[in-house]
Structure formats: C-alpha cells, structure tokens
Amino acid sequence: MASALTIILLSCWLAGHSGARGEPSYPKPNISLSPSGGVSLGGAVAVWCRGQHQGMRFVLNKEGRRFQTVDPKGLEAVFFISNVSREDRGRYNCSYHSRSGSAAASSPSDPVELVVRDPSLPRPSISLSPTGVTAPGADITIRCRGQSRDVRFFLHKAGDLNPPRHMDPAGDGAEFRIPTVGRQHGGSYGCSYRPQSEPFVSSQPSHPVQLVVAEPSYPKPNISLSPSGGVSLGGAVAVWCRGQHQGMRFVLNKEGRHFPAVDPDGLEAVFPIRNVSREDGGSYNCSYQNRSKPSAASSSSDPVELVVTACLLCTDPSLPRPSISLSPTGVTAPGANVTIQCQGQPRDVRFFLHKAGDLNPPRHMDPAGDGAEFRIPTVGRQHGGSYGCSYRPRSEPFVSSQPSHPVQLVVAEPSYPKPNISLLPSGGPGGVIPMGGNVTIWCWHQRLGMRFLLYKDGDGNHLTYTDSASYGAEFPIPSARREHGGSYTCRYSHRTGPTAYSVPSDPVQIIVADPSLPRPSISLSPTGVTAPGADVTIRCRGQSRDVRFFLHKAGDLNPPRHMDPAGDGAEFRIPTVGRQHGGSYGCSYRPRSEPFVSSQPSHPVQLVVAGGSKSPAPSGLTSPIIAGMSAAAAVLLLLLLVAFLCFRKTRDRKGAAPRPRSTIPLGMLKAPAQQDPIYSSVDEGKETQTLPQEPDPGTDGLTYAELDCQALHAKPGGPPPAPEPTQPSVYAVINVSWGAPQ
Incomplete structure (x- = not known):
C-alpha cells in the first residue's frame, strides 16, 4: 500500500514539473x-x-x-x-x-x-512587357534593371502582405514572369535589390509601374483626330476618346508613353496637342479606367495615326543616299561593343544617326574621310532597333540627303540559349559540297514554336526565315552553286511575343567544289611503310597561283590543316610519326579571292606506319587486299609443310611407345591481325599463349609457331592419341608481311 502511494505521489510531482x-x-x-x-x-x-x-x-x-x-x-x-x-x-x-x-x-x-x-545604392529601373492595358490571360514580364553585380532582385506589389518574390539576375537585371494574368495581378509594382554579401541591406525601391488588367465588362473605346487629315508644323490637333461608361478616367498613350489622365463629365475626353512638332507624329491609342479602382480598365482602342505634313528639314534628292553597316554583324550579345558605320561620297558634310521611334535628337558626327563611325559601348536591350543615317552639307545645315536604307541592331535575349546548326549531308573531305549537289542547313534548339532565321556572313539582314512547329527548321539548298559557298549561322525569335532573339549559333561553312579547277596531286616522302618516329612530308601540287592548300585525312573530324604555298604547291610536315598518323590523305586548294570555292580533292595516298593499325581505305586501294591474299597463301603453304613433316615423323616412329600430350584444334591457328611477331607453342600441360612483342628489325615480320603433329592427326570426337616418346618441338615460320605495300 505504501509503495502504491509513493508511485502516485511521484507521478503527480513529475506531472507538475513536466508542465513547468x-x-x-x-x-x-x-x-x-x-x-x-x-x-x-x-x-x-x-x-x-x-x-x-x-x-x-x-x-x-x-x-x-x-x-x-x-x-x-x-x-x-x-x-x-x-x-x-x-x-x-x-x-x-x-x-x-x-x-x-x-x-x-x-x-x-x-x-x-x-x-x-542604403541610399548609396543606385535605384533600379522597372518596366512592363507588353506595355499598356493587359488583356486577361496574357503573359506579362516585369523587368528590373540595376547597375550592380552579384545582387538579388526583389519584386514588391503595393498592399501585398506576402513576402516579395526574389530572383538572382541574368547580367544586370532580372525578369519576373506572370503567366495567365488575372484581375488579382493588377496593381502597382516596384523592385529593389540586395547585395548577396549583405542580404538585409537593400537599395531604394524603383519608381512604381502600374499593371492594368482589362475589365471584360468595359468595352474598348473609340479614338479619333480633329482635324483628321494631318497637321502642319506649329498647328494644333485634338485627340478624342469616347467610352460607354460614366465617371471614368481616360488615358492617352503614344507608343508606350502616357499623357496626363483626363476625368471628363460625360462619356468622352479630349486631349489637345498645341504647337505640333515632328515628335508629335506617330501612333496613338486610349483606354479608360474606374476612378476608384485604377486596376480595372478597358482594353486599348484601335490605333490612330497623327501625320505631320510640313518639314523643318528639307531633303535634297540630288544628294546621293549614304550607306550604313554594323560591326559586328548579326545578333549582338548584351554587353558587347557595336560600331555603326555611315559612308557617303561628298566631303565637308556632317553625318546624323537616326533610330526609329527615338524621340531624342539624332546623334551627329563630323566624318573622318568619307564616313563616320558611331560607337555603342556595352549594348543593352534599349539599343536594339532600326537605324539609318543621313548627312547634311556644312554650307546648308537645313538640307539633308535621303536617309540610308535601314539596318537592324538585334540584341540577344539572355534567356534564349543559342541554337545548334549542322549540314545534311556534311559534305565530302573537308566538308566540300559538289557543284549542283543538294545540301540542307539544319537549325534546332530547346524551345517549341519559334521563328528561325538564317544568316550568311557578309549579309547584313537574314537570308530567309521559317516558322517551325517543332524544335528545329530546315533550310534546303537544292542545287549548290559558287554563290552558295560561305559561313552560315542561325538564330530564333518568338513569333508572337515581344521582339526577343537568341544569340547566333556557331558558324557552319559550305564549301562548293568547282569541277573547272584542276585536281591537285599529292605525294609522300619517304614512300612505303614508315617507321614510328620518322619525319614524313606530304606534298600537294596544283597548277594555280594565289591559292591556299588544305590537307584532309579520312575519318578525321577536326578542321583540315591549311597552308599558303611556296610556288605551285605546299608541304605539310608530320614530325615524329606515330600510329595515330596512319591513314588515307588527300588535299585540295581554294582561291584566295573565293575562300568558299574548292578544287576537287586529289586522289588519296596511304600513310602506313610500321606496327600500327592501318586505316581502311575508302575505295580503290588494292594493296591491302593483295597483302591479305599473300598472307593467306603463306598460311596455307605452312599448313601443307607441317602436315608433310608430321606424316614423315609418324611413319618413322611406328611401333614406338606413345606418350600423352595436350592437343589444340587446327582452327585456332590464325594469322596475326598485326605485323608484330607472334610466338605460339603447344606443349604438355600448357595452354596456348599469344605474346605480342616489339618488332625485331631482323625478323622482317616473321611469326613463329610450335605445333603438335600428333594433335593435327587426331579425329574430332575420337579417343585421345596414344602416348609417344618425347620428340623435339616442330617450329614453323610465317612471314606475315608478305604482300604488304612498300
């Protein structure tokens, strides 16, 4: 009883302390x-x-x-x-x-x-793509940009109590995607960044940007101009926007630029533009939104064009149009340096660089010689677009030439990996395509439903494009000609989304063989089988001057070696020859003036390295076949000789007491695969062994074999032969190098 009471009291005490x-x-x-x-x-x-x-x-x-x-x-x-x-x-x-x-x-x-x-950290910038009122279900990208590296960007939404989204940047910024936009996504957004080394120190937030999601119950408004037929410089025009709901706020947009909002008493608002300038010309649209709930708005109206009919700067058609070019050409990686070159014929002029859609005054420069160079260091997305240039005589600063034809500066989208490119078929030796042959340029990547564009080095714009429903696209060339030779790249872009391009693929070259160019000749020095470690010279000869020779090796995927000739040929030296150098070689040449046009390749020549595996010849090489037939004949003669010797010995030993010996099937005696000497013996209690040895210069590729004559006479499936007295071993010698090319 006492022990039970003790247990109860102890339990109560433990329970009390457990609670505390x-x-x-x-x-x-x-x-x-x-x-x-x-x-x-x-x-x-x-x-x-x-x-x-x-x-x-x-x-x-x-x-x-x-x-x-x-x-x-x-x-x-x-x-x-x-x-x-x-x-x-x-x-x-x-x-x-x-x-x-x-x-x-x-x-x-x-x-x-x-x-x-920390106010010392520069404030980032923020932008929406696409701009304006967004339709429900669309995809929106919010881009944040800063000047610092090694930071993390944070996206804030006004009134949202959830932790802000964050992302490590690609370059100097980050992109926050909002797929399938709904009403709940509308609102005011801003972004900031924090150094990775100080995760609780932040930059000042960016200026806010409004994501306005169209309200399906708000029909899009109508827009019109008054007057509608254009306006002269210095005149006035009114933009009218009419909706279908009372008490709305109207917003006017011009190519992404917002004008001050208007709160009319009725269903329509007017936006006056006085003292019209050239910059006022362009495309306008409008929308309206609930005054008490700005995130609920209508879709944008259809666009209307404001045309400015007079000019401040007159164009003289008698002045030759200048030319414009980009360096480098093609798609430009973010952060690269680009030079826009403008060339004209007159002297004593000033060149002007124009960018489509840019409202800032054009850049200008006095030329060095007959042209000017406009450099754009550290290219970003904002630099992409269409550029042109013009010039004005210094004596008449308000008279201009016609603008050049436009050139596109395309800045690659960092989130788009570069595509792959290849040729089908890949061509003959050195990737050469025969004149009139068919070749297809194949471009592929990891995104579906993109537009593929093909470029040729030296051409400013793309050659052609195709919209693919899969991961790749084909660009066929059904009958190759000299002008098809060149270096090609490809890239891809989104078909329907904002203009964003991948970086270009690595280049692939099309070399077209011209049958009118005489075929070169090729020779080896020294000739015959080459000892490992020797020096070999491959000589290529042609009849043309001012060309470049190329050396091809069958099966080698590396670019061919090339050399400018001394006289009418070129010499390619291979010092310290090894087994890896053995194989079939050919050469061709290309005129310097047409680096993508080639002669037919020479007839092949075989470099045979002693003791090495010979590469199979592509076609028409009979020496290895003859060598194989000679080796087979040698083996046959050897077997006949062995059989004769065994017959003689067996006849001479009739009646002698046999002794047991091990046997070996005749089918296991095979010619060696290489020219190294091979020693094989069969003796009592031993298994057959093949021992590769270093070649002995004195043996000239001889092979030794110790044979059991009694085993050769044994019948398959029969009893083992009777033992016989110990006899000396019989050795046969095979020269497996008979018939090898010299």
Missing part, C-alpha cells in the same frame, strides 16, 4: 514591423508583438540574442528602434512570459526581417 519545463503554456505571439517594407538608414521603425494574455512581459530577440523587454498594459507591446543603422538589420522574433516569475512562457513568434535601405 515541458511545452509552453502560452500560444506564440504575432510580430510585425511598421513600416513593413524596410526602413532607410537613420530612420525609425516599430516592432509590434501581440499575445493573448493580459499582464505579460514581452521580450524582443534578434537572431537568438535578447534585445529588449516591455511590460505593456494590454495584449501587445511595441519596441521602437530609432536612428536605424546597418547593425540593426536582421531577423527578429518575440515571446512573452508571466511577470510573476513563473517558468511558463510562450514559444517565439515567427521571424520578421528588418531590411535597411
């Missing part, structure tokens, strides 16, 4: 910051902690360290941090416990992050 030292008795509090979006250096912030019990003591902790304690009168406590410094950044939580000294306490709250804004 086990799980907390109070639920965890809530914590928040005011302001919640971060605080600037030197500013102030309040940390609020709210519990569920009266008369508690609240404790603020920063990363495990007790920060402050507060005894509030109600359910929540506030901790003030004034004159915020970088040391105040970090994670905070709070908890509370009884003031009476009881061990019962709450769990810590969820953490909250105090991010300190």
Whole structure:
C-alpha cells in the first residue's frame, strides 16, 4: 500500500514539473514591423508583438540574442528602434512570459526581417512587357534593371502582405514572369535589390509601374483626330476618346508613353496637342479606367495615326543616299561593343544617326574621310532597333540627303540559349559540297514554336526565315552553286511575343567544289611503310597561283590543316610519326579571292606506319587486299609443310611407345591481325599463349609457331592419341608481311 502511494505521489510531482519545463503554456505571439517594407538608414521603425494574455512581459530577440523587454498594459507591446543603422538589420522574433516569475512562457513568434535601405545604392529601373492595358490571360514580364553585380532582385506589389518574390539576375537585371494574368495581378509594382554579401541591406525601391488588367465588362473605346487629315508644323490637333461608361478616367498613350489622365463629365475626353512638332507624329491609342479602382480598365482602342505634313528639314534628292553597316554583324550579345558605320561620297558634310521611334535628337558626327563611325559601348536591350543615317552639307545645315536604307541592331535575349546548326549531308573531305549537289542547313534548339532565321556572313539582314512547329527548321539548298559557298549561322525569335532573339549559333561553312579547277596531286616522302618516329612530308601540287592548300585525312573530324604555298604547291610536315598518323590523305586548294570555292580533292595516298593499325581505305586501294591474299597463301603453304613433316615423323616412329600430350584444334591457328611477331607453342600441360612483342628489325615480320603433329592427326570426337616418346618441338615460320605495300 505504501509503495502504491509513493508511485502516485511521484507521478503527480513529475506531472507538475513536466508542465513547468515541458511545452509552453502560452500560444506564440504575432510580430510585425511598421513600416513593413524596410526602413532607410537613420530612420525609425516599430516592432509590434501581440499575445493573448493580459499582464505579460514581452521580450524582443534578434537572431537568438535578447534585445529588449516591455511590460505593456494590454495584449501587445511595441519596441521602437530609432536612428536605424546597418547593425540593426536582421531577423527578429518575440515571446512573452508571466511577470510573476513563473517558468511558463510562450514559444517565439515567427521571424520578421528588418531590411535597411542604403541610399548609396543606385535605384533600379522597372518596366512592363507588353506595355499598356493587359488583356486577361496574357503573359506579362516585369523587368528590373540595376547597375550592380552579384545582387538579388526583389519584386514588391503595393498592399501585398506576402513576402516579395526574389530572383538572382541574368547580367544586370532580372525578369519576373506572370503567366495567365488575372484581375488579382493588377496593381502597382516596384523592385529593389540586395547585395548577396549583405542580404538585409537593400537599395531604394524603383519608381512604381502600374499593371492594368482589362475589365471584360468595359468595352474598348473609340479614338479619333480633329482635324483628321494631318497637321502642319506649329498647328494644333485634338485627340478624342469616347467610352460607354460614366465617371471614368481616360488615358492617352503614344507608343508606350502616357499623357496626363483626363476625368471628363460625360462619356468622352479630349486631349489637345498645341504647337505640333515632328515628335508629335506617330501612333496613338486610349483606354479608360474606374476612378476608384485604377486596376480595372478597358482594353486599348484601335490605333490612330497623327501625320505631320510640313518639314523643318528639307531633303535634297540630288544628294546621293549614304550607306550604313554594323560591326559586328548579326545578333549582338548584351554587353558587347557595336560600331555603326555611315559612308557617303561628298566631303565637308556632317553625318546624323537616326533610330526609329527615338524621340531624342539624332546623334551627329563630323566624318573622318568619307564616313563616320558611331560607337555603342556595352549594348543593352534599349539599343536594339532600326537605324539609318543621313548627312547634311556644312554650307546648308537645313538640307539633308535621303536617309540610308535601314539596318537592324538585334540584341540577344539572355534567356534564349543559342541554337545548334549542322549540314545534311556534311559534305565530302573537308566538308566540300559538289557543284549542283543538294545540301540542307539544319537549325534546332530547346524551345517549341519559334521563328528561325538564317544568316550568311557578309549579309547584313537574314537570308530567309521559317516558322517551325517543332524544335528545329530546315533550310534546303537544292542545287549548290559558287554563290552558295560561305559561313552560315542561325538564330530564333518568338513569333508572337515581344521582339526577343537568341544569340547566333556557331558558324557552319559550305564549301562548293568547282569541277573547272584542276585536281591537285599529292605525294609522300619517304614512300612505303614508315617507321614510328620518322619525319614524313606530304606534298600537294596544283597548277594555280594565289591559292591556299588544305590537307584532309579520312575519318578525321577536326578542321583540315591549311597552308599558303611556296610556288605551285605546299608541304605539310608530320614530325615524329606515330600510329595515330596512319591513314588515307588527300588535299585540295581554294582561291584566295573565293575562300568558299574548292578544287576537287586529289586522289588519296596511304600513310602506313610500321606496327600500327592501318586505316581502311575508302575505295580503290588494292594493296591491302593483295597483302591479305599473300598472307593467306603463306598460311596455307605452312599448313601443307607441317602436315608433310608430321606424316614423315609418324611413319618413322611406328611401333614406338606413345606418350600423352595436350592437343589444340587446327582452327585456332590464325594469322596475326598485326605485323608484330607472334610466338605460339603447344606443349604438355600448357595452354596456348599469344605474346605480342616489339618488332625485331631482323625478323622482317616473321611469326613463329610450335605445333603438335600428333594433335593435327587426331579425329574430332575420337579417343585421345596414344602416348609417344618425347620428340623435339616442330617450329614453323610465317612471314606475315608478305604482300604488304612498300
């Protein structure tokens, strides 16, 4: 009885202590910051902690360290941090416990992050793509750009209590995609960035941008101009926008630029443009939105064109049109340097560079010689577009030439990997395509439904394009001619989305063989089988001057070696020849004036390295066949000789006591695959062994074999032969190098 009472008392004591030292008795509090979006250096912030019990003591902790304690009168406590410094950044939580000294306490709250804004970090920029009012279900990209590297970008939405989305940038910015936009995505967005080394220090947020999602119940408005037939310089025009709902706010847009909004009393708004300039010309549209809920708006109206009919700068058609070019050509990687070159015939002029859609005054430059160069260092997306140039005589600064034909500066989209490119078929030796032959340029990548564009080096614009439903596209050339020779690249772009291009593929070359160019000759020095370690010279000879010779090796995927000739030929030296150099070689040449036109390749020549594996000849090489037939004949003669010797020995030993010996089937005696000497013996209690040895110069490729004559006479499936007295071994010699090419 006493022991039972002891157990009960002990259980009660343990239960009491378990309640004091086990799980907390109070639920965890809530914590928040005011302001919640971060605080600037030197500013102030309040940390609020709210519990569920009266008369508690609240404790603020920063990363495990007790920060402050507060005894509030109600359910929540506030901790003030004034004159915020970088040391105040970090994670905070709070908890509370009884003031009476009881061990019962709450769990810590969820953490909250105090991010300190550093005004010395440049403010980032933010943009939407596409701009204007967005239709429900569309895809939107919010782009954030900064000047710092090794940072992380954060996207904030006004009024959103969730943690901001973050992304490590590609280059100097980051892209936040919102697929299938709905009403809930409308609102005001901004972005900031934080250095990776200081995750709780932030830049100032960007200026906000509005994502306006069209309200399906708001029909798009109508837009018109008054007057409608164009306006002269210095005149006036009014843009009218009419909707179908009262009490709306109207917004006018011109190619992404917003004008001040208008709140009319009725269904339509007017936007006057006075003292019209050339920059006012262009495409306009309008939309309207609910004044109390700006994120609910109509779709944009159809566009209307404002044409400015007079000119401030007159064009003289008698002045020759200049030319324009880009260096480098093709798609430009972000961050590269681009030079736009403008060339004209007159002297004493000034060149002007124009970019389509740019409202800024054109850049100008005095030429060096008959042209000018406009450099664009560190190219970004904003530099992409259509460029042209013109010039004005210094004596008549308000008279201009016709503008050049436009050239496109295409800046690659970093998120689009570069495509792959190849030729089908890949061509003959050195990738040469015969004149009149068919070849297809194949371009592929990892994205579906893209537009593929093919470029040829030296041409400013793409040759052709195709819209593919798969991962690749074909560009066939059904009958190759000299003009098809060249270096080709391809790239791809989105068919329907914003203009964004991949970087170009690696180049692939089409070399066209011209049968009118005489075939060159090729020779080896020294001739015959070459010893390893020797020096070999391959000589190529032709009848043409001012050409470049190319050396091809059958089966070699590396680019062919090339050399400018001394006289009418070129010499390709191979010092210290090894087995890897053996094979079939040919050569061709290409005129310097037409580097993508080639002669027919020479007839092949075989470089045979002693002791090495011979590469199979492509066609028409009979020497290896003759060598093989000679080796087979040698083996046959050897077997006949062995059979004769064994017959003689067996006849001479009739009646002698046999002794047991091991046997070997005749089919296991084979000619060696290489020219190295091979020694094989069969003796009592031993297995057949093949021992590759280094070639002995004195043996001339001889092969030795020790044979068991009695085994040769044994019948398959019969009893083992009777033992016979020990006899000397019989050796045969095979010269496997008979018939080899010399």
